[in-house]
Amino acid sequence: MGTNDQNPRIEDVARAAGVSVATVSRALRGLDNVATSTREKVQAAADELGYRAHPAAAKLAAGSSHTIGVAVANIAGWYCAQVVGGVEAVLAESGYEVLVVGVAGAEARRRFIADIDRMHHRVDGLVLVDIRLEHDEVERLRESELRVVTIGNSYPGLSSVRPDDISAARLAVDHLLALGHRRIALIEGMRDDPMRTEVSWRRREGYTQSLTRYGIVVDPDLLEGGDFSVIGAQEATHRLLDLIEPPTAIFAISDEMAMGARGVAVERGLNVPEDLSIVGIDDHPLAQTVALTTVRQDPPASGATAARWIVEDLQNDQCVLSTQELETELVVRSTTGLAKR
Amino acid sequence: MGTNDQNPRIEDVARAAGVSVATVSRALRGLDNVATSTREKVQAAADELGYRAHPAAAKLAAGSSHTIGVAVANIAGWYCAQVVGGVEAVLAESGYEVLVVGVAGAEARRRFIADIDRMHHRVDGLVLVDIRLEHDEVERLRESELRVVTIGNSYPGLSSVRPDDISAARLAVDHLLALGHRRIALIEGMRDDPMRTEVSWRRREGYTQSLTRYGIVVDPDLLEGGDFSVIGAQEATHRLLDLIEPPTAIFAISDEMAMGARGVAVERGLNVPEDLSIVGIDDHPLAQTVALTTVRQDPPASGATAARWIVEDLQNDQCVLSTQELETELVVRSTTGLAKR
DNA sequence: CTGAAAGCGCTTACAG
DNA sequence: CTGAAAGCGCTTACAG
Incomplete structure (x- = not known):
């Protein structure tokens, strides 16, 4: 009621801009083989109609999910929540979606990793927060095509970030x-x-x-x-x-x-x-x-770094192995004092 | 390497089970017009192949996202994290996905609500945690086809759950x-x-x-x-x-x-x-x-209740308006004592 | 109870 | 730089 009930489709934008749907698709995603004048025309039409691509359709056609999974040992814990916050912030501005998966305990973790292939069209990347992997699980992740970065733990062949x-x-x-x-x-x-x-x-x-x-x-x-x-x-x-x-x-x-x-x-x-x-x-x-x-x-910084790596890898169609140790800082307050005698 | 590189498609299951893809689709989703023997045959074939439907394809075809959005004021805060934990737990066992959106501050909230129509094919339901809405925003949500339940605040025409x-x-x-x-x-x-x-x-x-x-x-x-x-x-x-x-x-x-x-x-x-x-x-x-x-x-209980309502509504294709106040309990420890004099 | 076929709304070679 | 067409992998009337 009030607004158009139906969301506009790419076809509507194409018609409004007087170009083909292929061109609309390219223009809106910022691909480089589009004339500037065309791009502007398309952008204007899209803005006017309030168009936004249907995510499921885009994902299916492109074969990429445009979402990053975050597997956390304990979502409700302070540390994990902080990290997820950092991930979310970066991903939001990069246009990626976040899929949070709770993986509490060894059993859940085993199932999750065993099913990792199924995640393959759900997420393009994965950040594991404070999850301890077995050897074969690391292997499995390395063989998958997912970009993964671990936070807290580190493993040969997987990117990781953690405090020093x-x-x-x-x-x-x-x-x-x-x-x-x-x-x-x-x-x-x-x-x-x-x-x-x-x-x-x-x-x-x-x-x-x-x-x-x-x-x-x-x-x-x-x-x-x-x-x-x-x-x-x-x-x-x-x-x-x-x-x-x-x-x-x-x-x-x-x-x-x-x-x-x-x-x-x-x-x-x-x-x-x-x-x-x-x-x-x-x-x-x-x-x-x-x-x-x-x-x-600074746990949010860990999350943000992990997210940024994944996004970069995805955008440049690369898969670089990175490791980072974050600095920490002593904060002296009043629960420490001179030892007696 | 090792395992089949390609995940099986519905067609593979159909072939293995000796039925059509339509039947596989129905059987696997538990629709009721499938012979028991057929269902078992299909299930066996699917298990054998390790089949799982491609979510984007299913979403596109069905026109439903099978995911629930959770908009939180402050993901990293204890309360919100607890609630999200409760939502996640329920949704995981119902087979729904969770999309967490950080909505910090009035500006972000306004944008989020203004764009709510765009969420319409991303999520089927929405839980708002500790988000204070303006009048017109409530109106907008009510008019959308999303199942929404608010936690912390309550509004006429929207379901809500909160402590008493x-x-x-x-x-x-x-x-x-x-x-x-x-x-x-x-x-x-x-x-x-x-x-x-x-x-x-x-x-x-x-x-x-x-x-x-x-x-x-x-x-x-x-x-x-x-x-x-x-x-x-x-x-x-x-x-x-x-x-x-x-x-x-x-x-x-x-x-x-x-x-x-x-x-x-x-x-x-x-x-x-x-x-x-x-x-x-x-x-x-x-x-x-x-x-x-x-x-x-008990914040997780709030989240769980909200999630359960949404799932029920979705599964029964209804939209019932519910409200619940959760009980609380005094815990006396040592920071309270008799007043002097 | 089951199947053939259309269609969901995009993206991407392929040609030009 | 642009377009016509095929195709992504499912679901859903429709017919039987």
């Missing part, structure tokens, strides 16, 4: 060492298998490097898995504080875990940072509300 | 009143115009109702806008605590704001809850780490 995790961890631990701490606990990834995610083992690597430089031997008692969750970190913290010789500082590899640790310390009557220093990684928006010292990273 | 905001606010304020508080501040939505979002004015309504029942007149000095952000809430809290007669309790209409308020109180040397009680709404995962008393809501 080793440096990030070293920033945190060096800060604690400089304050005089020597018993520094690490709350890392999955409790049953902390090395499962690359993020986790790279951050442990940074932790180890810093301690080693100071001539400190890593004490296995001070290594705890926090499952990247508040609850996991709380349990880990209780175990650490129950040690006969408890740590004077805790480095948690995410702010959410650091905040969980801080809460437990306070609940147990400790003063932070007088009795226990705490550092995280992320600079989560809520970190500031508890004055958490942390290492800032 | 009035009750949620009353739970929070009644709790404070029961503890003896009489000067209870409210940190609500946008500072320049707190009534802009429905969430905000409904929660203010609950606040007012509770106070009024107790015979307390609302003091305009105690009404502050926190912009739904940590920083906004921090600024608001400073203003409140600078009052000649400061509040003894603060009710912030989101946990992120409540956590911002708590941080400021602590920073200013106040004890929580001895000097100042604080309540939020959400039960954000991090609320627990500061022992925040709050009113729990």
Whole structure:
């Protein structure tokens, strides 16, 4: 009612501009073999009619989906949401669509990768956020014609972007060492298998490097898995504080875990940072509300970079292999202080 | 390499099953005018070949996109991410696709709604998360053939789902009143115009109702806008605590704001809850780490409900108008306590 | 219950 | 630089 009920088709534009549909198609997509005067005529007609190509028709005819898939381990988590935000922003201005797929857990991931060929006409590219692949899955992705870039983890033969995790961890631990701490606990990834995610083992690597430089031997008692969750970190913290010789500082590899640790310390009557220093990684928006010292990273930037690579590859019909490590930055607030004595 | 490079087409399945493509199409989509034996034969052939319909072709032919759009004000925010998670979960198992569109700010929203007709062959349904529409925009959506449901706000003629905001606010304020508080501040939505979002004015309504029942007149000095952000809430809290007669309790209409308020109180040397009680709404995962008393809501449930309605409407070729208010629940932790004196 | 055929609205060689 | 025509892979009346 009011406006034309039916959307205009390419044929309507062609008629209005007095050219063929082929020319309209070329002109509107900015292909280069169109006379400038023709292009302007077509553009004017299209604007006038409010024409926009029917996406399904375009996709079918061109054999390309013009959409990028984003597979995330946990859509509702802060980190993933941030990354998706970055992807979305870039893709929106490039005219690509975003298809978000939740891939929670190993089973879902296996199915998703096994079905990757089916994705082949749904998406032209794929960004995997924080998803740990098996060897054969990497192989499978490499053989597919999809442009894929992984965020958080990296694999030979696939593009990847991630924060410089080793440096990030070293920033945190060096800060604690400089304050005089020597018993520094690490709350890392999955409790049953902390090395499962690359993020986790790279951050442990940074932790180890810093301690080693100071001539400190890593004490296995001070290594705890926090499952990247508040609850996991709380349990880990209780175990650490129950040690006969408890740590004077805790480095948690995410702010959410650091905040969980801080809460437990306070609940147990400790003063932070007088009795226990705490550092995280992320600079989560809520970190500031508890004055958490942390290492800032920029997840939207990761997403944006990944998206930009894919779009470039697609537009130039290439498939370049890129890798990037994003810088991080120590943000000192009030949960870290001088070690006692 | 290895697997067939080309995905099978419907024709391949038809040949393998010894039937026509029309029959394959019907059988695979579960239409009812297919003999059971035929259906099984077709299904077997499809499974064998690993066939899956090319989505763009199906969309073009059927004239339906089989995807649902989700327009969110702030993809990276906790609340929106939660809702999108709920939508995704339902849609995934219904075989629908999700198209996430970021609509940040009035300008983006206006463009999005103006272009809604273009969405018409991209999506069959639309869920709007926390997006405040103008009158003419509501009209426009109602006239479109899209199934739309709004989350957070509600409009005549459009389906909507949201927490019972009035009750949620009353739970929070009644709790404070029961503890003896009489000067209870409210940190609500946008500072320049707190009534802009429905969430905000409904929660203010609950606040007012509770106070009024107790015979307390609302003091305009105690009404502050926190912009739904940590920083906004921090600024608001400073203003409140600078009052000649400061509040003894603060009710912030989101946990992120409540956590911002708590941080400021602590920073200013106040004890929580001895000097100042604080309540939020959400039960954000991090609320627990500061022992925040709050009113729990379930954003994924909102998203799931919205998605379910749309899918049902689509499958039954109907367009029913539904409205639902979700229950909330008071979670008492340690940021609220008896009022002094 | 099933099949042959038209058509969904584009893009892309192919010719000119 | 432009056009006529085939074709992308499905779905859906229509007829039987």
